[in-house]
Every structure is written in structure tokens, then in C-alpha cells.
Amino acid sequence: MQEVRIYDTTLRDGTQAEDFSLSLEDKIRIALKLDDLGIHYVEGGWPGSNPKDVGFFEEIRKYELKQTQIAAFGATHHPKKTAEADENLRALLAAKTPVVTLFGKSWTIHVREALHTTLNHNLQLIHDSLAYLRPHVKTLFYDAEHFFDGFKEEPEYALSTLAKALEAGAECLILCDTNGGNLPTTIREIMQSVRERFPSAPLGIHVHNDGDLAVANSITAVEMGAVQVQGTINGVGERCGNANLCSIIPNLCLKMNIPCLSSENLKKLRSISRFVLELANIPPSRYQPYVGRSAFAHKGGVHISAVEKNPLTYEHISPELVGNRRRILVSDLSGRATIKRKAEDYGLHLDKSDPVAMQVLEELKDLENQGFQFEAAEASFELLVNRAMGKSKRYFELVGFRVIDQKMDEHNEPVAEATILVKVGGHMEHTAALGLGPVNALDNALRKALEKFYPELKDMELSDYKVRVLPGKEGTAARVRVLIESHDTSDHWGTVGVSHDIIEASWQALVDSINYKMYKSEKHHRKS
Numbered sequence: 001m002q003e004v005r006i007y008d009t010t011l012r013d014g015t016q017a018e019d020f021s022l023s024l025e026d027k028i029r030i031a032l033k034l035d036d037l038g039i040h041y042v043e044g045g046w047p048g049s050n051p052k053d054v055g056f057f058e059e060i061r062k063y064e065l066k067q068t069q070i071a072a073f074g075a076t077h078h079p080k081k082t083a084e085a086d087e088n089l090r091a092l093l094a095a096k097t098p099v100v101t102l103f104g105k106s107w108t109i110h111v112r113e114a115l116h117t118t119l120n121h122n123l124q125l126i127h128d129s130l131a132y133l134r135p136h137v138k139t140l141f142y143d144a145e146h147f148f149d150g151f152k153e154e155p156e157y158a159l160s161t162l163a164k165a166l167e168a169g170a171e172c173l174i175l176c177d178t179n180g181g182n183l184p185t186t187i188r189e190i191m192q193s194v195r196e197r198f199p200s201a202p203l204g205i206h207v208h209n210d211g212d213l214a215v216a217n218s219i220t221a222v223e224m225g226a227v228q229v230q231g232t233i234n235g236v237g238e239r240c241g242n243a244n245l246c247s248i249i250p251n252l253c254l255k256m257n258i259p260c261l262s263s264e265n266l267k268k269l270r271s272i273s274r275f276v277l278e279l280a281n282i283p284p285s286r287y288q289p290y291v292g293r294s295a296f297a298h299k300g301g302v303h304i305s306a307v308e309k310n311p312l313t314y315e316h317i318s319p320e321l322v323g324n325r326r327r328i329l330v331s332d333l334s335g336r337a338t339i340k341r342k343a344e345d346y347g348l349h350l351d352k353s354d355p356v357a358m359q360v361l362e363e364l365k366d367l368e369n370q371g372f373q374f375e376a377a378e379a380s381f382e383l384l385v386n387r388a389m390g391k392s393k394r395y396f397e398l399v400g401f402r403v404i405d406q407k408m409d410e411h412n413e414p415v416a417e418a419t420i421l422v423k424v425g426g427h428m429e430h431t432a433a434l435g436l437g438p439v440n441a442l443d444n445a446l447r448k449a450l451e452k453f454y455p456e457l458k459d460m461e462l463s464d465y466k467v468r469v470l471p472g473k474e475g476t477a478a479r480v481r482v483l484i485e486s487h488d489t490s491d492h493w494g495t496v497g498v499s500h501d502i503i504e505a506s507w508q509a510l511v512d513s514i515n516y517k518m519y520k521s522e523k524h525h526r527k528s
């Protein structure tokens with residue numbers, strides 16, 4: 001079986017992405033996670049570039065890595081210097097890594113216009129730089145920058161750069177689609193020519209995603225015999241990114257039967273994808289294949305009904321294999337199978353043929369038609385199912401509220417104040433509170449009224465509040481949908497409200513949120 005080694009460049013090429021930067025501490029933490037994941041090589045940075053990368057190589061030496069070898073990255077020596085006098089090459093050696101990866105030019109326009117030198121001199125740069133490093137480095141890789149574009153322009157020249165790299169001791173020739181614009185057919189044809197010229201040289205692949213084909217091109221290269229695949233976690237990288245290892249790795253392991261990671265480690269893929277984004281402060285894309293939140297989320301009623309019978313009907317792999325999970329979404333595209341399944345998730349038994357299932361489905365579709373949306377507001381839906389099954393409890397009743405938003409002059413912010421009258425059991429409770437805006441004032445007043453009866457509300461907070469104007473022609477009289485996300489020490493939940501009146505829509509979502517918290521606490525107490 002073909003052995004493929006994974007080379008991660010999140011810490012180097014990944015950080016060339018716009019808005020993706022990592023501190024030295026972040027880089028160390030990611031390198032340790034990649035080691036834990038079982039990645040074979042981790043490129044830590046370019047030591048000739050900046051002090052952070054130099055610091056990374058100093059720091060990572062203090063750790064005993066289990067599975068990963070750290071690589072330092074750099075260019076062939078400057079055309080106006082010798083290898084011995086080149087600071088970049090010296091910095092590479094000073095990084096003291098087991099692996100050094102050097103990139104050199106393959107494309108004649110790059111040699112002439114970017115390097116400003118002759119084709120022969122470039123061949124010498126490649127040879128001399130690698131030969132200088134060779135005696136001091138355990139493993140030496142050569143990244144042939146722009147190899148595919150260079151080959152298309154002048155095949156013989158591109159091949160001669162590889163010959164120089166091999167002659168100087170490079171152990172793997174990594175063919176790069178640096179501009180990321182080639183098609184899998186081109187990758188296939190050119191790799192075939194390289195293979196014919198260098199039958200026994202180990203080949204690798206490093207591609208960018210400008211044609212949205214980086215994963216396909218990497219897979220094609222493996223089909224053509226590549227034994228090393230370079231890429232980044234979540235595909236971050238220069239311009240449109242690098243080849244996404246979060247897709248390549250499961251494709252290799254699960255579709256091509258090339259076990260580049262153990263199946264135990266494969267289950268960590270989703271969590272490492274999240275971890276890297278979290279450190280870089282980038283929101284995850286829910287639609288990312290394999291690891292995204294929606295990668296195994298089923299919404300269409302037909303899909304859900306079939307997936308309930310056999311997940312293979314609408315899933316290409318089992319989500320647990322990559323540490324993900326199946327999700328069933330409720331919406332106006334649902335059928336009774338969805339209602340049954342959701343009720344089960346909530347610990348309730350509801351047959352598909354039970355008239356209540358039909359009633360919930362009709363209510364759901366009617367509410368969605370009015371503008372409600374339950375995909376991000378499942379707590380509201382759970383309360384709805386409980387109500388329909390006659391299992392809901394009223395924790396309080398509203399007698400009335402009033403919200404005043406008073407702006408005293410042009411220069412000062414308005415002051416919001418809410419008063420509220422609620423009935424809890426036999427007690428009438430009347431409170432008032434100020435807030436940063438009318439919804440906050442209402443929230444404060446309601447909590448003030450309820451907390452003495454339900455102290456557990458103190459550990460609940462609203463974490464997000466979103467208002468969406470629903471399509472229509474009413475201008476400021478349009479209906480709005482309010483989505484509230486709340487959390488306590490153990491959970492997050494979403495609730496929804498819809499009205500022409502933004503305060504009323506917020507009130508509905510707020511009340512659901514508080515009711516859900518109370519209902520959840522009771523459920524918890526019943527269990528324990």
C-alpha cells in the first residue's frame with residue numbers, strides 16, 4: 001500500500017493568509033496539537049523572516065514531540081550572494097530542526113523577472129544552496145515553486161531544476177502549484193512526465209486553492225504516486241488558501257484506504273480544526289466538508305426520514321469517524337419523522353402516526369411561514385413540542401409591562417426604563433429597571449421580578465441578540481425576527497420571537513429563554 005506522509009504548513013504558509021495571524025504561544029500550541037494528531041511534518045516558519053519564527057524554533061526544541069518532525073522553511077540563497085554568506089541559509093541551520101525545506105524557482109519568468117538572474121545561475125542557486133545545507137541536516141526537502149506553470153512554459157528547464165535538487169541531495173521533490181490555477185488533468189499529465197524522467201525520486205505536492213481545486217489536485221497527485229502532501233488546517237494560506245488537510249486527510253484515509261493517520265487520531269480532526277480557528281479568532285465555516293457544523297446536518301424531511309432508517313442514505317461517511325456528529329434540523333422542510341426524532345432527543349416518546357406529531361408539524365410550518373425560524377432556536381421548538389404534548393409548565397404569567405425610551409436632548413443617549421407586573425404562583429410581583437436600551441431594561445426588570453422565586457436564573461446570561469427584518473414592503477412597519485442565544489454554566493440555547501413590534505419579538509424570545517432555563521433545571525433535578 002502506498003504510504004503518504006502529511007506535511008502541515010499552517011504555521012508558515014497558513015500565516016500568509018489575510019487576517020490569519022498567530023502569536024508564538026499560539027504556534028507552539030498548534031504544533032503540539034498537530035503532533036498529538038499524528039501529522040508527520042510541521043513547518044514552523046521561515047527563520048530568516050522574523051524573530052517570532054526564530055523564537056518558535058528555539059521554544060519547540062524544549063518539547064519532546066511524539067510523532068511530528070519540525071521543519072524550517074527558506075529560499076535558495078540570494079543571487080548576489082554565495083550560499084556560505086547567505087543569512088537565510090544560516091538562519092535555517094541555526095533553527096536546528098530535523099527537517100529543512102528549501103524552495104527554489106522552476107518557472108523562467110520568475111528566474112528572469114523576480115530573481116533578475118539567468119536560467120543557469122538559478123540552477124546553480126538550487127544546487128549550491130541544497131549542497132550547503134545537506135551535510136548539516138537530517139532530512140532535506142525541495143519545494144519546486146511554480147513547478148506546474150514552469151513546466152507548461154518550458155518543460156525541459158523545469159525538469160532540469162529538479163535534477164539539480166536531486167543531485168544536491170534533496171530527498172523529496174515537492175511539486176508546487178503556487179498560483180493555484182491548474183486543473184487535475186494538468187497535475188496528472190505533468191506528474192506523469194516527472195515520473196518518467198525521475199522514476200525513483202520521491203515526489204510530493206503543495207497546491208494553492210485559487211481555482212477551488214486544491215484538494216482535488218492534491219488527491220490527483222497522490223493517485224500519481226505523491227508520497228508527501230502539504231497543506232494547512234482548514235485550508236488557510238496565501239490568497240484563497242492552501243490545500244485543506246481537514247478534507248485531504250479523511251479522503252486519503254477513508255476513501256483511498258491510505259492510513260496517513262490512525263483511525264483514533266482521525267476522530268480529533270474536527271476539534272483541531274476548531275482549535276486553530278479559535279486561536280486565530282476566526283469564526284468557523286459551518287459548511288466546511290467533514291468538520292463543519294453543517295457537514296452532517298439534515299434539513300429536508302425526505303432526507304431525515306431516510307437517515308433515520310439508514311444514515312448511509314444521505315451521509316458519505318459516518319460523522320463520528322472525523323469527530324463530527326449528525327444533526328437533525330427543524331424547519332418548514334421537515335416531515336413527521338423529524339418531529340418524532342426531535343421529541344426523542346428531548347426525552348419524549350411520540351409516534352410518527354400520533355396526531356400530536358401532525359399538530360406540531362402544522363404549527364411549525366405555520367410559524368415558519370410567519371417568519372419564525374427554529375434552526376438556531378431549538379429551545380423554542382422544544383418548548384413548543386412540550387406544549388403540544390401537554391407537558392409544559394407555566395413558571396410565571398405576564399400581567400403587563402411598559403417600556404419607556406426617553407431621549408432628553410440631541411447630545412445624550414436615550415434612557416430606557418421598563419416596569420413589569422408578573423404573577424408567580426399566587427404572588428403578584430411588580431418591578432422596574434433601567435437598561436442599555438429597551439430590551440435590556442425589560443430583561444433586567446423581568447429577572448428582578450423572577451430571581452427571588454427562581455434563583456437559578458442568576459447563572460443564566462444572554463450571549464447574543466440578533467434582529468432580522470423580514471422581507472416585505474412595510475418599511476419601518478415590517479415584521480422582525482429576534483433570535484436570542486443564552487447560556488449558563490453548562491449549556492447554550494437559542495430562542496426566537498417574531499412581531500411587527502421589536503419589543504414584542506424580543507419579549508417572546510426572552511420569555512422562551514427564561515422558560516427553557518427553568519424547564520432545563522427541573523429536568524436536571526428530576527434526573528439526579
Ligand SMILES: CC(=O)SCCNC(=O)CCNC(=O)[C@H](O)C(C)(C)COP(=O)(O)OP(=O)(O)OC[C@H]1O[C@@H](n2cnc3c(N)ncnc32)[C@H](O)[C@@H]1OP(=O)(O)O
Binds near residue numbers: 079104114
Ligand atoms: C511561494 C511562497 O509562499 S514562498 C514564501 C513567501 N513567504 C514570505 O515571503 C514571508 C517571509 N518573507 C520575508 O520575511 C521577507 O520577504 C524576506 C526576509 C524573506 C526577504 O526580505 P527582503 O530581503 O527585504 O526582500 P523582499 O521581501 O523585498 O523581496 C524578496 C527577495 O527574495 C528574492 N527571492 C525570492 N525567491 C527567491 C528564491 N527562491 N531564491 C533566492 N531569492 C529569492 C527576491 O528576488 C527578492 O530579492 P531582491 O530584494 O534582491 O529583489
Ligand SMILES: CC(=O)C(=O)O
Binds near residue numbers: 143
Ligand atoms: C512553496 C510554496 O509555498 C508555494 O510554492 O506555494
